[in-house]
Amino acid sequence: MSRQRKQAGSRTTIRDVAAKSGVSVATVSRVLAGNYPTSEDAKKKVLAAIDELNYVMNAHARGLAGQGTRTIAILVEQVTSPFYAAVAQGVEEQAAAGGRLCLICTTHGDPAQELALVNMLRDQGTDAVIIVGGITPSREYEIRMARYAESLNAVGSVLVLCGRPRLDADVPHLVVAYENEEGAYAATNYILSKGHEDVIFVGGVEGISTTDDRVRGFRRAMQERGLPTEGRVLLGSHREAFGRTAVQERLARGRDFTAIVAYNDHIAAGALLAVRQAGLRVPEDVSVIGYDDSLLASNLTPALTSVAVPAQELGRTAVRRALEHQDGDVRDPSQVVTLATHVVVRDSVARPRA
Amino acid sequence: MSRQRKQAGSRTTIRDVAAKSGVSVATVSRVLAGNYPTSEDAKKKVLAAIDELNYVMNAHARGLAGQGTRTIAILVEQVTSPFYAAVAQGVEEQAAAGGRLCLICTTHGDPAQELALVNMLRDQGTDAVIIVGGITPSREYEIRMARYAESLNAVGSVLVLCGRPRLDADVPHLVVAYENEEGAYAATNYILSKGHEDVIFVGGVEGISTTDDRVRGFRRAMQERGLPTEGRVLLGSHREAFGRTAVQERLARGRDFTAIVAYNDHIAAGALLAVRQAGLRVPEDVSVIGYDDSLLASNLTPALTSVAVPAQELGRTAVRRALEHQDGDVRDPSQVVTLATHVVVRDSVARPRA
């Protein structure tokens, strides 16, 4: 209500620019868009007037007239996680490269909030909605998300899922994934190649796709060598605190492992703490491998060996595909692009003793 | 270009809803806005039609017609910094509480980009533009930013500066700060209270307000005890790498200090590395104190004593004040709200030996 407009100066419009430079509004618009032949003379005059009047285009007017919003939205659980921050960074960069603004929204891991945001974003006319992170699959969720994907498409927008499986429904959407199962498989194999046989997997939330995938990779590597995984997968959360308590409790029951494959670097950090608290050393007594290769990994003591996920690249790829798709030149939209992960070797893994 | 509209179904507009429910577009708009008396009957019919047609309002049309966007923008250097991420988190939470979306933009520390973004954001109809982080003051920048602040106000939007001094110009804008000088003063005093006398300050960028403030706090604490600060302030960047090399070089020239006050936790992490590389121990040989109390601090070895900055609270306060201001009930807009910082004691500071 306190919003008063049309005061004294009001707003500088394309018409003011046209008047000042002595050309028509159409010409001004064309100079701005640059998609129509315009004489050098007119161009110069318009640019001068724009500069002098300090004119900025009204995004709403442009959006309304059919140019799209030129924004891209990204939905993450929380921005304070280094992994999501890095993905967001990638999205932001690529969006900027494509002349788009980047809208970052947080869902706090709540599927309902996620749906509400997608719904809202669609109204805003975002060019693309990128959802990052694993999800607990549920029938109802799938159905509603498919409806939204459909309506996003209806308004010329694109839904991109990052690090999460395709929707079941036959609705156009893009998927950019990174190796979860493969990464955990590689991490476990790296540990096993050092001679470990008693390995546990710690962290992650049961039922969330990312967790399930990593656990699967762990199991596969173990089973290929005929090692047991029964009772060796400790799920709970992806927070550092869980890593600490889970390992503490396990150690209290007796040390029946020589290596830990952590769900992520936070868990690994917690595990490190618990191991040290128990008077054991890393990697001499217990080896630990993390996941994500976040900022944390290189700063822990010992520096953490971790699976590097190309987080920024993930964000960039998501945007790139979304924009390509908007322009209609994605070969196969239903194809899942999967980015590779690799083990970054530091100091937290060694051969087991004896 | 590939954006084809007016296809088959086209877009469901308020007119479709009006037609379906047998009322006028004005009535539909009023039901949606809820700011005009409408009969229960009409309301019910409109709502039913909206539901049935799966109608969503076009944000551009609404924005163009002068209703504001209900979004809040935050400008930070980069989202991957834990500090900025935490502020952004706070902004996002409070914005959501106020029914606003949160637009996060990155400036990469470039004042020109910052200005360009503010300029652009104003026309998006953002309710508030929050700029976080210190800045190199420059006359030209001040003038342009003041102009933008003015034009933001003209369209009913608010400019909020976070952790940066007020604009010189007499232009309405809000400032939420946190103690920089006081924090560094407290950190230094904490170190001094342990008996240290040879202390150096490492990190930060010359000329940026945040750095200058922290250095001032350091100097004040030292001078109050009659200790020299000449040649004891090492500026360069706020990255970990700088912390490492700066301390390495200093140590190479001889160990003339027993404690380090770091510009932030990243610098502290680098310093820790350099100290250890030189065969010295923390805190036995050298004490280190950080700033920001980021995630990093508690995970370093030894756990880093650091100055806690209420980053999330900073974001929340910024949004709260902005929305209050829009509603016209901020008592004194020119008042700078300053949030307190405090030293979080961990294991990286000890008495100097002998």
Add this chain to the structure above:
DNA sequence: AGAGAAGCAGTAATCGGTTACTACGTTGAT
């Protein structure tokens, strides 16, 4: 020199909401 093409600029319709203004029907007071 005249016809046709090409290059550039202008007019005005349009996007989808909001809202000032007008109009209508009902109620209540005189």
Add this chain to the structure above:
DNA sequence: ATCAACGTAGTAACCGATTACTGCTTCTCT
């Protein structure tokens, strides 16, 4: 019965950009 007041609904003029369509030059080719 008449008129004022009130509550509700409708008409149409905006908001500021885009762009189809039209028209005027200028240039080229015969």
